[in-house]
Amino acid sequence: xxxxxxxxxxxxxxxxxxxxxxxxxxxxxxxxxxxxxxxxxxxxxxxxxxxxxxxxxxxxxxxxxxxxxxxxxxxxxxxxxxxxxxxxxxxxxxxxxxxxxxxxxxxxxxxxxxxxxxxxxxxxxxxxxxxxxxxxxxxxxxxxxxxxxxxxxxxxxxxxxxxxxxxxxxxxxxxxxxxxxxxxxxxxxxxxxxxxxxxxxxxxxxxxxxxxxxxxxxxxxxxxxxxxxxxxxxxxxxxxxxxxxxxxxxxxxxxxxxxxxxxxxxxxxxxxxxxxxxxxxxxxxxxxxxxxxxxxxxxxxxxxxxxxxx
Amino acid sequence: xxxxxxxxxxxxxxxxxxxxxxxxxxxxxxxxxxxxxxxxxxxxxxxxxxxxxxxxxxxxxxxxxxxxxxxxxxxxxxxxxxxxxxxxxxxxxxxxxxxxxxxxxxxxxxxxxxxxxxxxxxxxxxxxxxxxxxxxxxxxxxxxxxxxxxxxxxxxxxxxxxxxxxxxxxxxxxxxxxxxxxxxxxxxxxxxxxxxxxxxxxxxxxxxxxxxxxxxxxxxxxxxxxxxxxxxxxxxxxxxxxxxxxxxxxxxxxxxxxxxxxxxxxxxxxxxxxxxxxxxxxxxxxxxxxxxxxxxxxxxxxxxxxxxxx
Numbered sequence: 001x002x003x004x005x006x007x008x009x010x011x012x013x014x015x016x017x018x019x020x021x022x023x024x025x026x027x028x029x030x031x032x033x034x035x036x037x038x039x040x041x042x043x044x045x046x047x048x049x050x051x052x053x054x055x056x057x058x059x060x061x062x063x064x065x066x067x068x069x070x071x072x073x074x075x076x077x078x079x080x081x082x083x084x085x086x087x088x089x090x091x092x093x094x095x096x097x098x099x100x101x102x103x104x105x106x107x108x109x110x111x112x113x114x115x116x117x118x119x120x121x122x123x124x125x126x127x128x129x130x131x132x133x134x135x136x137x138x139x140x141x142x143x144x145x146x147x148x149x150x151x152x153x154x155x156x157x158x159x160x161x162x163x164x165x166x167x168x169x170x171x172x173x174x175x176x177x178x179x180x181x182x183x184x185x186x187x188x189x190x191x192x193x194x195x196x197x198x199x200x201x202x203x204x205x206x207x208x209x210x211x212x213x214x215x216x217x218x219x220x221x222x223x224x225x226x227x228x229x230x231x232x233x234x235x236x237x238x239x240x241x242x243x244x245x246x247x248x249x250x251x252x253x254x255x256x257x258x259x260x261x262x263x264x265x266x267x268x269x270x271x272x273x274x275x276x277x278x279x280x281x282x283x284x285x286x287x288x289x290x291x292x293x294x295x296x297x298x299x300x301x302x303x304x305x306x307x308x309x310x
Numbered sequence: 311x312x313x314x315x316x317x318x319x320x321x322x323x324x325x326x327x328x329x330x331x332x333x334x335x336x337x338x339x340x341x342x343x344x345x346x347x348x349x350x351x352x353x354x355x356x357x358x359x360x361x362x363x364x365x366x367x368x369x370x371x372x373x374x375x376x377x378x379x380x381x382x383x384x385x386x387x388x389x390x391x392x393x394x395x396x397x398x399x400x401x402x403x404x405x406x407x408x409x410x411x412x413x414x415x416x417x418x419x420x421x422x423x424x425x426x427x428x429x430x431x432x433x434x435x436x437x438x439x440x441x442x443x444x445x446x447x448x449x450x451x452x453x454x455x456x457x458x459x460x461x462x463x464x465x466x467x468x469x470x471x472x473x474x475x476x477x478x479x480x481x482x483x484x485x486x487x488x489x490x491x492x493x494x495x496x497x498x499x500x501x502x503x504x505x506x507x508x509x510x511x512x513x514x515x516x517x518x519x520x521x522x523x524x525x526x527x528x529x530x531x532x533x534x535x536x537x538x539x540x541x542x543x544x545x546x547x548x549x550x551x552x553x554x555x556x557x558x559x560x561x562x563x564x565x566x567x568x569x570x571x572x573x574x575x576x577x578x579x580x581x582x583x584x585x586x587x588x589x590x591x592x593x594x595x596x597x598x599x600x601x602x603x604x605x606x607x608x609x610x611x612x613x614x615x616x617x618x619x620x
Contacts, residue, residue, distance in 0.1 A: 157616035186611070190535045191577035192619045217614075218569035218607030219576075222532040225500045229539075259528035266529075267501035297528030301496070304527075306467035309502045 010269045011234045012260060013047035013210070014040050016285075017068070018083055019254055020242025021061050022052070028288040030064040034071050036284040040239070041078045043277035045257075049102070049236070052083035053092040066096040073097035081144070085116055090130045094138045102180070103127050104146040107167045108153035111184070115148075124170040131175030145176035146212060150196065151188030151223075158187070161196060165203045178209040180236070183223065186216025190226035197230035210234035213255045215241060215295075220255035221263055228269070235260060240282050241295030256296040258282075266307045275303050320579045321544040322570060323357035323520070324350050326595075327378070328393050329564055330552025331371050332362070338598040340374040344381050346594040350549070351388045353587035355567075359412070359546070362393035363402040376406040383407035391454070395426055400440045404448045412490070413437050414456040417477045418463035421494070425458075434480040441485030455486035456522060460506065461498030461533075468497070471506060475513045488519040490546070493533065496526025500536035507540035520544035523565045525551060525605075530565035531573055538579070545570060550592050551605030566606040568592075576617045585613050 017037055021028055028036070037048055050072060051065030065082060072080060073096075081100045082093040093101050105123040106112035112120045127145050134141040149156075150164045168179055181200060193211070200208045211227045213220045213235065224235055237260045241253035261273050279299050286294065327347055331338055338346070347358055360382060361375030375392060382390060383406075391410045392403040403411050415433040416422035422430045437455050444451040459466075460474045478489055491510060503521070510518045521537045523530045523545065534545055547570045551563035571583050589609050596604065 152614070152617070152619075154614070157614065158619050187576075187614055187617060189573060189576040189617075189619060216607060216611045217572050217576075218566060219531055219573055221529055222535040222573060225532040225535060256528060262527050263499060263529050263532060266497075266499040266527075297526060301526045304462070304464070304467065304497055307462070307497060307499075309462075309468050309499060 008269050009233065010228070010264050010271055011047055012045065012257060012264070012271050012273060013049060013081065013234065013236045014045045014239060014257055015049040015212070015236045015254060016238035016240070016242045016257070018049040018051050018062070019236070020238040022059055023243055023253075024061070024289050025291045026289050027061050030067055032284060032288040033064070033068055036281065036288065037068070037072055038075070039281040039284055040278070041075050043281055044271070044273040045278070046077055046272060047079045047081065049081040049083065053089035054083070054085055066092065069093070069096040069098050084130070086126050087129045087133055090134065090141070090143070094134075094141050099140055100142040100144065101130070102144040102146050103130060104148045104182070105167060105171060106148040106184070107159050107164050108149040108156045110155040111149045111153045114155070120167060121170075124167065124174050127171055127176055128174035135175070142177050143175070144178045144180060144209075145171040145174075146180045146182045147171070148182045148184045150181040151183040151192060152185060154185045154187070161199055164196060165199055168200050168204050168208070172204045172207050176207070179204060179207050180210040180212050181208065182212035183214055186214030186220065188213070188223050189219055190222045193223045193226040194230050197227060197232060201231070210236065212236040214243070215253060215255050221259060224255060224260060224263065239278070240285055240299070242285070242292065253295055256298070258296050258298045262298045262303075262307070266309055268309070279303065318579050319543065320538070320574050320581055321357055322355065322567060322574070322581050322583060323359060323391065323544065323546045324355045324549060324567055325359040325522070325546045325564060326548035326550070326552045326567070328359040328361050328372070329546070330548040332369055333553055334371070334599050335601045336599050337371045340377055342594060342598040343374070343378055346591065346598065347378070347382055348385070349591040349594055350588070351385050353591055354581070354583040355588070356387055356582060357389045357391065359391040359393065363399035364393070364395055376402065379403070379406040379408050394440070396436050397439045397443055400444065400451070400453070404444075404451050409450055410452040410454065411440075412454040412456050413440060414458045414492070415477060415481060416458040416494070417469050417474050418459040418466045420465040421459045421463045424465065430477060431480075434477065434484050437481055437486055438484035445485070452487050453485070454488045454490060454519075455481040455484075456490045456492045457481070458492045458494045460491045461493040461502060462495060464495045464497070471509055474506060475509055478510050478514050478518070482514045482517050486517070489514060489517050490520040490522050491518065492522035493524055496524030496530065498523070498533050499529055500532045503533045503536035504540050507537060507542060511541070520546065522546040524553070525563060525565050531569060534565060534570060534573065549588070550595055550609070552595070552602065563605055566608070568606050568608045572608045572613075572617065576619055578619070589613065
């Protein structure tokens with residue numbers, strides 16, 4: 001796969017090392033985490049969220065993110081992302097060698113306060129502080145903002161579309177380089193994805209880059225397909241569907257990377273990912289997280305001999 | 311819900327008592343099967359595939375289908391379907407009180423022979439014998455034909471679209487009242503669903519009524535959504551995702567009825583089904599099939615307080 005992109009290329013970002021491990025039973029050893037990320041890169045994954053720079057006392061599993069970024073920053077052809085909640089996290093991420101950070105901002109005021117002790121507007125203002133600093137002192141840093149709970153919240157229920165758009169516009173005004181709409185608790189449906197993506201494109205244009213979907217209600221891949229049909233060409237997913245949100249009761253894992261890749265490849269899109277090698281990388285999860293239930297239909301059924309239909 | 315249909319009504323046919331139980335570990339007692347079907351009807355399910363009239367030695371779990379049909383034929387507002395492989399089965403079904411039969415015909419020659427000892431053309435000819443008989447002697451019988459393995463086969467791989475259309479046209483020529491395209495082994499993808507539904511509509515018009523989807527590779531609901539977008543308003547599904555195909559290795563269950571209903575209702579379609587009552591009907595499955603793994607994300611996560619977004 002070359003750097004030039006055709007209309008049918010889709011970028012899959014693996015978020016298991018961050019969103020997945022954050023919720024996993026047990027902690028994965030740093031060296032195994034690094035081997036896992038290298039196996040993903042070897043399978044052709046070109047974008048990986050490798051961890052977060054958050055206060056250690058909140059999420060001890062992420063204590064080694066600096067070490068992981070430092071070990072992997074020169075991995076060829078792979079963009080590393082780190083999640084950061086605030087300016088201090090962004091500064092730590094950049095110092096460790098990350099060149100892309102994602103700052104989550106919850107559209108749901110209740111979720112925002114439960115998750116970060118900040119309201120939505122305060123969180124948007126923090127994105128402004130990060131971009132102001134990065135422009136002055138870290139111009140090589142890409143600052144992505146995530147509109148969390150954009151499709152619904154387990155505390156507040158369905159999010160009014162106007163509120164999502166207001167947050168998206170606020171994040172762009174605060175200088176975010178790109179946006180991802182996140183179905184943090186997995187309550188979204190495909191019709192809503194189409195409506196919201198179209199409305200967000202009208203509001204913020206190509207600044208909307210990606211969707212981050214969960215499979216709580218089983219609609220994750222249907223929602224991804226609706227996103228594809230709406231022109232989205234970047235998706236977050238996690239190997240074996242690891243992940244969730246500690247502050248969103250009932251939220252289960254991210255959409256399963258290997259099932260998403262099967263969807264994309266069989267439907268005629270190109271991911272650059274070797275599906276068999278991706279499935280094989282699950283062995284490292286089994287080794288590192290023996291108590292974790294691994295999800296995923298493709299791994300269970302086996303990769304069919306032929307499945308490219310387009 | 312009245313008999314008049316608006317554009318947004320979708321008919322969900324529960325196929326668990328047939329496709330589900332056929333593959334289940336253990337046999338469900340007849341009285342419990344009847345209680346289960348009544349619970350589904352109580353939840354608002356208006357179409358149920360209650361069993362099959364096949365040789366007993368092949369599928370002993372279906373031995374009581376005649377008894378089940380006889381007990382339920384007067385259930386108000388519910389259409390009962392029975393699967394039949396041949397004329398003799400259709401005659402037994404009609405005698406028991408069934409007014410709708412489905413005859414599966416596999417597009418894959420290998421799957422057809424493995425499943426029924428008949429080639430595809432012989433199976434189409436059998437549909438012709440059934441419709442000739444029903445027109446003469448059972449004019450109140452609706453004969454539906456299922457294009458099995460229409461989206462792929464675990465033996466032959468991807469099915470060429472021309473072959474699917476040839477079978478669909480053959481079934482209409484043989485007098486089938488309606489057609490369902492079945493992804494028997496669950497290898498289909500949403501782009502393929504859209505292409506095939508559009509092509510089949512061109513070939514056989516409204517005779518194509520429904521999709522029967524499996525979730526083998528995790529794409530079942532994405533495929534259902536693609537079908538919805540293509541104008542399909544009838545779908546098969548099974549409670550807790552029971553089901554599979556004994557002659558299609560690797561095939562896992564049908565799409566999960568409760569997850570499909572969540573998709574439909576949250577996306578603004580009307581099913582007439584009470585989601586909480588549907589989820590509660592899983593208790594009868596647990597009672598009748600204690601060794602069976604029940605699938606389904608909605609039941610696991612719980613029905614959200616609010617989820618209607620349209």
